[in-house]
Amino acid sequence: MITLDDITLTFPDGDARITAVDHVSLTAPNGVVTGITGPSGSGKSSILAVAATLIRPDSGRVWIGDTDAAALSRDDATALRRDSIGIVFQQSNLLPSLTAREQLLVMAELGGRSRRSRAAVRLRADDLLDAVGLSGHRDKRPAQLSGGQRQRVAIARALVNDPGVLLVDEPTSALDQERGGEIMDLLARLTRERQTATLLITHDLVHRDALDELITVVDGRASTAAHRVEA
Amino acid sequence: MFVAWRDLRFARGRFVLIGSVVALITLLVGFLAGLTGGLASQNISGVLGLPGDRLVLQKPATGKPSFSESVIDSATRTSWRAAPGVDDVTPVGIVQGRASIHGAASAVGVAVFGLPAGAPASIVADLTPTDDDSVGLSAGAAADLGAQVGDRISIAGSDYRVGRIGGDAWYSHTPVIALSPDAWAGVDRRLGGDGDPTVLAVAGAPDWDAVAASTDTTAMPVLTSVTALETFTSEIGSLGLMIAMLFGVSALVVGAFFTVWTMQRAGDIAVLKALGASTGSLVRDALGQALVVLLAGIGVGITIVAVLGSLAGGVLPFLLSPLTTLLPAAIMAALGLAGAAIALRTVTHADPLTALGSNR
Incomplete structure (x- = not known):
């Protein structure tokens, strides 16, 4: 579970500061896809950046399990991202030199040395590639994959270290509606199967059926409390 | 990685x-x-192949010490031999000239070194003959002259017998030939010199600076003495x-x-x-x-x-x-x-x- 408690985030804007996130509180439970939507510039991605420990808020707490991520040092936050947070970016952000399988294997090397046996990581990677429907593409590089396949690899990569929290930034923005729907369904299925607390940013509500809960953000404020999405 | x-x-x-x-x-x-x-x-391999801990050269009135300009007179040699802490002084004469094998039409450039027999072992000292009629050739000199032990070669108008051929030693791009001190003095005089040695190879642990100052010389470690070779x-x-x-x-x-x-x-x-x-x-x-x-x-x-x-x-x-x-x-x-x-x-x-x- 991830909980954002009264988060405020400002950025410098000339001599003044502009408020990107204004006293936002929310909770994303395990096994649930919590959507955050809102117009461009509303602060959705800033909320995701705070949740991902990529930026420290001016005030408030970010609880990931029992850890207040907002209070961690830079190095500790990096380690928390590595171990407990999976991130799926708006673009797939795959490394061009790695095959689909290696995109997953690299996640075990990020701390400088592999924390698990290479064989176990390979098994885990192959399982995940099967789970996202890419078992036949594991030796292909990003340039040899379609946009939807690349995003599936990115989702599998985010799940390699078995994170408790999955943060997803506009996963369908570069896909057509059919591929986007498949990705959203995949995320919903994996969230339930792996009991991750999934926080998903989207401005496109065409695929709202895949969301369990939805929070709307306007001008940095969560204007509506999380509500269960009716199919 | x-x-x-x-x-x-x-x-x-x-x-x-x-x-x-x-x-x-x-x-x-x-x-x-x-x-x-x-x-x-x-x-410089000929210089590095000299015996001793330091090489003593004449200190010129102006400029830096030079192998080609240095002359060590007998008083200076005596002073260094008498200095406390000095174990051995080997006077060395160095002059460049031309040599030819007997009967050959052309001559080759050589560096003629003069050292006493029995000087402390070194590449150059090991070439030194025991008599005034013989020479020791470095490998380079033997190759350039096409000479073998027993051949006769001519240096500055005098003939010598090749007594030995040893290791490789060069001085200012010319191969080394070793002579006895008296034979070397003769060659030096024929080439316009006064027959005095040009360098002292000194072994021991004297107060180098004090002795050098009192004798108007400089005493340099063998390795740094190569800076006294202008071409080097x-x-x-x-x-x-x-x-x-x-x-x-x-x-x-x-x-x-x-x-x-x-x-x-x-x-x-x-x-x-x-x-x-x-x-x-x-x-x-x-x-x-x-x-x-x-x-x-x-x-x-x-x-x-x-x-x-x-x-x-x-x-x-x-x-x-x-x-x-x-x-x-x-x-x-x-x-x-x-x-x-x-x-x-x-x-x-x-x-x-x-x-x-x-x-x-």
Whole structure:
């Protein structure tokens, strides 16, 4: 579970500061896809950046399990991202030199040395590639994959270290509606199967059926409390 | 090194290119170092092959001490022999002239050294004959003259019998021939000198500065005394400058390549940081990658230098030794890594926040 408690985030804007996130509180439970939507510039991605420990808020707490991520040092936050947070970016952000399988294997090397046996990581990677429907593409590089396949690899990569929290930034923005729907369904299925607390940013509500809960953000404020999405 | 190895495999064309440039620069540096070493050997190996802890030269009224200008009179020799702490004084005469084998039409340039028989063992001392009618030839002199033991050679109008042929010793690009002190004095006088030795090879532990000051001489360690050879300092200075410039070029080229390469990868580095990569692991990855490229390029370059050097050794003054191969290679690797380290700023300063499509 991830909980954002009264988060405020400002950025410098000339001599003044502009408020990107204004006293936002929310909770994303395990096994649930919590959507955050809102117009461009509303602060959705800033909320995701705070949740991902990529930026420290001016005030408030970010609880990931029992850890207040907002209070961690830079190095500790990096380690928390590595171990407990999976991130799926708006673009797939795959490394061009790695095959689909290696995109997953690299996640075990990020701390400088592999924390698990290479064989176990390979098994885990192959399982995940099967789970996202890419078992036949594991030796292909990003340039040899379609946009939807690349995003599936990115989702599998985010799940390699078995994170408790999955943060997803506009996963369908570069896909057509059919591929986007498949990705959203995949995320919903994996969230339930792996009991991750999934926080998903989207401005496109065409695929709202895949969301369990939805929070709307306007001008940095969560204007509506999380509500269960009716199919 | 997980990503580094795969980058090397994926972008092998680019890395082969920079590796080739490193190999080429290593080839140039190695070849220049070998030539410099070879030329230096042909310049100073005779001096380095003298016995003693220090070489004493006459201190000129103006300018620096010089092997070609130095003359050590008998009073100076006596003063050094009497100085407390001196164990042994070997007077050495050095003069350059021409020698020819009996019956040959042409003569070759030689350096004629005069030392007493029984001087402390050294490459040059071991050439010294025991009588005034014989000479000892260095290997280079024997080769240039085409002489063998028992042949007769002529130096400055006098004939001598080749008594022995020994190790390789050169002085100012001419091979060394050793004579007895009296025979050497005769040669020196015939060539316009006064027959006095030009250098003292002194062993022991006297108060070097005090004795030198009282005798109007300078006492230099054998290795640094080579600066008193004018041709050596100018020749080695020019070649050394070229080598230093090539080292600089190498560091700049490697640094520029890895800076551009790392900047191209800035987005990937930000993604890896966002996914949880520590800065330390990314730095090790980047430096490890640079080291692989450098070692491969330098390895190829040094191998070519070794092959060409062994082939060229017969026709060029080329010194193939760890000093002219492994040392330049180590300096190349260190400077290359220093150049690559310039690119680390991109790694350490990459902002993982930029991995998000939008951060507001």
